[in-house]
Amino acid sequence: MKDLAYLNKFFYKYRWRLIPGVIFVVISNIFGVLPAKVIQIAFDLVTENISTYRLFNGFDRQELVYEIFGYSLLLFGLTVLALALLRGIFLFFMRQTIILMSRHIEYDLKNEIYQHYQELSMSFFRRNNTGDLMNRVTEDVSRVRMYVGPAIMYTINTVVLFLLVIIAMISVNLKLAIYSLLPLPILALTIYYVHNIINQRSEKIQERLSKLSGFVQETFSGIRVIKAYVRENDIKEKFAAESNSYKKDSLALVQVQATFFPAMLLLVGLSTIVTVYIGGIEVMNGTITSGNIAEFIVYVNQLTFPVTSLGWVTSLVQRAAASQKRINEFLHTRPEISYSSNTRFELKGQVEFKNVSFVYPDTGIKALDNVSFEVKPGEFLAIIGRTGSGKSTLANLLMRMYDSDSGEIKIDGQTITELNLNHFRSQVGFVPQEVFLFSDTIANNIAFGESSKTELDKIEQAAKDAAVYNNIAEFDEGFDTMIGERGITLSGGQKQRVSIARALIKNPRLLIFDDCLSAIDTKTEEEILSNLGKNLDGKTSIIIAHRVSTIKNADKIVVLDKGQIVEQGTHKSLLKANGIYKDMYEKQLLEEQELPE
Template sequence: MKELAYLNKFFLKYKWQLLPGVVFVIISNFFAVIPAQIIRIAFDLVNENIAIYRLFNGFDKQDLILDIFGSSLLLFGGLVILLAIIRGLFLFFMRQTIILTSRHIEFDLKNEIYQHYQKLSLAFYRRNNTGDLMNRVTEDVSRVRMYVGPAIMYTINTAVLFILIIIAMVNVNLKLAIYSLLPLPLLAITIYYVNSIINHKSEKIQRRLSTLSSFVQETFSGIRVIKSYVKEETLKKGFEVESEDYKTESLALVKVQAFFYPIMLLMVGLSTIITIYIGGLQVMDGKISAGNIAEFIVYVNQLTFPVTSLGWVTSLIQRAAASQKRINEFLKTEPEITNPNPNPIDIKGAIKFKNVSFIYPDTGIKAIKNISFEINKGELLAIIGRTGSGKSTIANLIMRMYDVDKGEISIDNQNIKHINLEAYRSKTGFVPQEVFLFSDTIGRNIAFGLDELDHLKVEEAAKNAAVYKNIMAFDKKFETYIGERGITLSGGQKQRISIARAIIKEPEILIFDDCLSAVDTKTEEEILNNLGKVMKGKTSIIIAHRVSTIKNADKILVLDNGEIAEQGNHDELMNKKGLYFDLYEKQLLEEQQLS
């Protein structure tokens, strides 16, 4: 239960909704206990009236006795029905308070998890797969809701009913009450033993479900590749294996529960047998009436559902505890990147790297080593190098997706760790290497960085990104709905929409992380010319593989194995006849061969 203690703050928040629910539980159970006493009176009345009826055998008063007897039974029957209706009314109020509150708690918990996910750093998402993250905010939260709603409701209901029935039993006959409830300690021991098994198996089921969700999510995301390589059957077999593992774990839990419920029903049935036997002896001794046996049997049967529900409630609580434990693991995860300074800042765009080194925490790869360079406001910096040389790492560090291990990054002569991160990122346009578009219209994808949709700005950004003509060729133009991750668009169109999304913010710093690889040379030149106008007086960083893309940059960094091999402008680097010169010559030769 220590994992579920996290939910206590929600119970305090909604205490004024929960407390009436508890009151309704008590009242409903009060009206549940009274009918047994009415049945006892009616049962004794039947015995007495039969004796009186026989006593007046042969007299004309028998019909009067029969009428009074029938009217009394109708009255008692009507009272039982009336009490059942009143109890049902309070049960309705109970569900309207407790179950409704559980939905509010579910809503709050989902929002809290989602907001916490938003705060976590990029490294967290590299360590955890999407399917598992989704499962914790959906399936796990749903199981927790079953605890804060039905489980708590039935637990309170069972506890109150037990107390009221035991008090009623003891008031009638202590000995019969003890014997009737004798099987319950054995039931408690069974529950205690099975609890640990249910908890263990519930945790395994949740882990299997996360693995299964991750497998399905990854399959659907990569469906184009799967179809291209004709791997449908292979993936189908993989899904069957994962699904089989989940089924095996689920069946193992069901087997435990299947053993649990008959045992509980046996205990309840045993209580009924003991009640009739001991009660019969008590009647013969004249200590109780036959009606008391009927009353006790009603009490025992009233305990049947609460006792049998103990297994179900126990299962709900254990599964909720397992789910909440998984949720708590993420809620206790602290973001590596925090925003220490809430004060607004005015970004100019000067960037300085001083002896910066960085190792990816999840892989241990040393991406860059002792790098130093400086960009002045309004300059265009280009970064080029072979795959894996650390180009994208520099872009991520400038965006402060990660913090450096050694050295310092300064923005306008302030350490990047000490400035308002949200304000800084809002003034920075970033086009990542892996373009991501949302399942929405083209217009809203471009306007993603704005507070509200401005059609004129959207169109202007599309023109500057050289994608306006492509968009206008669609039937619905900017209202064209694109599929998940922009699957309905070509690679070049996705890159240009992503560029438009970055420049519509009118950023002070613009970072292109190799985002022109899917466009042709002519379109690339058009985009760069437009960006020259848009980013005039502002800082731009272009990461590229093609020398033709960056030759007009104010400063070029040539990276090799995480270090700066050369730096300077195009002419200076060509005169050095080093690594940059070799790259330029090779690419020039390739272009000549293609032409």
Template sequence: MQAKDQMKELAYLNKFFYKYRWRFLPGVLFVIISNLFAVLPAQVIRIAFDLVNENIAIYRLFNGFERQKLIEIIFGQSLLFFGLIVLALALLRGLFLFFMRQTIILMSRHIEYDLKNEIYQHYQKLSMAFYRRNNTGDLMNRVTEDVSRVRMYLGPAIMYTINTTVLFILIIVAMFSVNARLAFFSLLPLPLLAVTIYYVHTIINQRSEKIQQQLSSMSSFVQETFSGIRVIKAYVREDDIRKKFNQESEDYKTHSMSLVQIQALFYPMMLLLVGLSTIITVYIGGIEVIKGTISSGNIAEFIVYVNQLTFPVTSLGWVTSLVQRASASQKRINEFLKTQPEIVSYSNEKIDLKGGIEFRDVSFKYPDTGIQAIKNISFKVEPGQFLAIIGRTGSGKSTIANLLMRMYDADNGEILIDNHQVEKLDLNNYRDQVGFVPQEVFLFSDTIFNNIAFGLTVAEPGQVEKAAQNAALHENIIGFEKGFQTMIGERGITLSGGQKQRLSIARAIIKEPQILIFDDCLSAIDTRTEEEILNNLGRLMNNKTSILIAHRVSTIKNADKILVMDGGEIIEQGTHEALMALKGSYFELFEKQLLEEQTP
């Protein structure tokens, strides 16, 4: 039942076998041919061995005669001829083994390439909720470690399974056709060898898995340590971290030593059972020679056969473990590939955005946490207006931005873009016309130029420089030794918080979007620079819709409409002057921030 379940998971790969059938089928043919050339040398050796026995008697019979020299020459040339035949058969087998690897192993590499691309393309389609539920390390393992294990099944496991099956059939048929009794006793230790190897391989795999898990744990610990090195040094925790790393290393060493111990028993045990099979062959074969049922050359032939079967038998456990591991990995891949994206384009309706936005009684609860982010939100933004959203942390501001970008779909209510339901718009076309600067800035390990130009297929240097100027970043960039070609390091670690935010702003505005959403992305920027950026945006976004989520009232005073949020609801909305006149929450927030700015 377990084997059936394993093959059920691996059945997903059958489409790839069909796709690469003209590599797979010749590969099977090459396996069969190579094994034919593997079996024939034993028969040549048997003939040569019998020839030696027969000619020694004739050679001794002509002792003292001139013909003895002639017999010696003929005898030597015959042995040389048989030796050349064995060498030729070995070369031919090697040639077809090369062809076998060039077909089956290359097929597995092509399938590995296709499978990785299929998984990666599926990653691109999945929604934000999926990435909140799964950690990055697990997602990486599916496209690297799991696919590598599947490839080992597609290549080596299948190749050795076919090779072993064909070789077994050919050798057993050859052995039983010579002498059934000798064949039975010669093969008797091999099942015991197969079971022993399978059992030992199971233990080796279990311990290898523990080593991989410990190695993964240690790698994650080291990565986290390097990422947080500034915090570690600031809190003087180097000794504590070193002790934890020593413990991780000690656990890894313990698991590694346990694996080495079982491996140390593996090869002596294998050689013992192979040697036992050879001894039985010689003993039983000797009895059969005395009876006259076989020749002494048959004993040599059988010893070759037994030794030829040794590797296939030893590989059975290895191949079985490869199939088990591939099945477990393919099961993980299948579960992932069956995951459907929550956010899809329900139609291919493409529009040129004007920038009209309307929320009608929109509510949303995050599916992974169950937190009710917003409740019955309603507001309207006319094309070209500047909307500001302010409120305490956790009031639902960023959720509005995520819903507008359609990272999630609302649970209730409607979101309209230019009077079209956002769900009915072509997703890529819509997002292509929207600029988004997220709260958590993410920069790629690339040049400043490429990070700014990320949203464009092709970007001219003038466009990138202009975007940097409008984001008040140009002077900082030209101050770097390599300017726009400066590598910014992993996640932009070489830049300050404010520089990262401004680079993210430049990336959004270079698209010249019809709708621009700023999700609290000015928090690390000083007031003077913020004012410069907002003035530039006011000019750039003329007749275009802007949405600015902020904490500082001073940032949003000039907005056409301000939403004040608390607890996932809009508690006030209007212009700065109208909200100040209400003397409500917005007024209190303004007064509080004004007092904080005036306090030395």
């Protein structure tokens, strides 16, 4: 239960729903127990009236006794119905308070988890697959809701009903009450033994479900690759294997439950037999009436559902505990990237790297080694290098997706760790190497860079600056064209240009292009760079590229190799240096000359 203790703050928040719910539980059970007493009185009345009826056999008064007897039974029957109706009303109120409370808690918990996900660092998402993240915010939260709603409700109902029934039993006959309740200790020991097994198997089921969800999500994301390599059957077999593992674990839990519930019913049935036997002896001894036996049987049967539901409630609680434990693992994960400053500032665009080194924590790969350079406001900096030289790592560190292991990064003279991160990022236009577009209209994808209420004229201008306006205009729906998942309906170059438009629309003070012109032809690339020159006059731009033609007009070029800066300068000065840059330039010129016309 220590994992479920996290939910206590929600119980306190919705205490004015929980407290009335508990009151309604008590009242409904009072009306549930009272019919047993009415039945006892009615049963004894029947016994007495039958004797009286026979006593007046042959007399006119016999008819009068019969009529009184009939009206009495009718009155008792109507009383039982009235009590059942009142109980039903308060049961309705009970569900309207406690079950509704559980829905509110489910809503709050989902929002809390989702908000926490957004605060976590990039390294967290590298370590955990999407299917597992989704499963914890959906399936796990749903199981927790079953604890804060039905499990809590039935637990309170069972405890209150047990207390009322036991008090009523003892008030009638202590000896009969003790014998009737003898199977309950056995029941308690059985529950104690079984609940540990249920807990272990519930945790295993949730782990299997997360793996299954992750597998399915990854399969659907990579469906084009699967079809291209004709691997449908292999994937089908892997899915069947994962699904079969989940089925085995689920069946193992069901087997425990299948044994548990009949055992509960057996113990309740045993209580009924003991009640009738011991009750009969007590009637013969004259300590109770036959009506009391009927009353006790009603009490025992009233305990049937609570007792049999104990197994179900135990399962709900244990599965919720397993799910909440998984949720707590992520909720207790602290973001590696944090900031305390609330000060707003206007970004001028000065960027400085001083002896920056970085090693990816998950792989141990050293991406940057003692890197130092400076970009003044309004300058155009280009970063070039071979694959794996650390170019994208520079962009990620500058956007503070990660923190460097050593050295420092300064923005306008301030250390980046001291800045209000959200305010800093809001003034930066970042186009990542891996383009991501949402399953929405093209207009909304571009407007995402600024606001969902951005005017169409501004969206169109951003598309023109990114040289994608004409392509969009050719679509039947224009800017209202729906983009498939991850932009699947667009070509690689179109996706990159829509992503560039998304960055340009916010009119950033600092623009970072992370090799996002790779799928664009040379002519379109020149048009984009020309537009950038007009729109970013006086603003800082950093472009990471692998084509020399993209960056030859840069104010400064930084050449990376194996995480180190091996050269820096202008295009002309680097060509004169006869180093790596010149070698890359000549190879690219040769490749362009060899391309067929």
